Amino acid sequence: EGWNRLCKRVREACETFGCFDVVYKKISTKIREDAFELLKELVEVPVERKQKNTSPLPYHGWVGPCEQVSVLYEGFGVGDASNYDSVKSFAQLMWPNGHPRFT
Structure with missing residues (x-):
């Protein structure tokens, strides 16, 4: 094509x-x-927990609903997403009591 x-x-x-x-x-x-x-x-995941995923860089971390785009819009940035420890840290932030797929 x-x-x-x-x-x-x-x-x-x-x-x-x-x-x-x-x-x-x-x-x-x-x-x-x-x-x-x-x-x-x-x-x-509750909004209060998502808000803990922060970053000093714009549009990294959690970006909540945006009326200019859509009230359904959410963005999640995981710094260094190809690194196991970074992903594990993100999972622990989102699921502090653990998640069976991120142990």
Whole structure:
């Protein structure tokens, strides 16, 4: 598919749905499904706890609902997300009593 056609499809998806999904075939469907299930749990974390995920950098850490974008918008930044200890620290912040997938 040509670049211009791809750009048009991405724009249409953003205008229609507010997002688009890029599928990388080397990541299994099972891993993607598991990740989305965990994301649902992350969204359910109380706001007071999410607010503890801070960063001095703009749009890093937790970014709460934004009326200019959508009241449903949330963003989570995990510093050095490829580092196990950073991810573990983030998980402990979100689930201080532990989480079975982050032990």
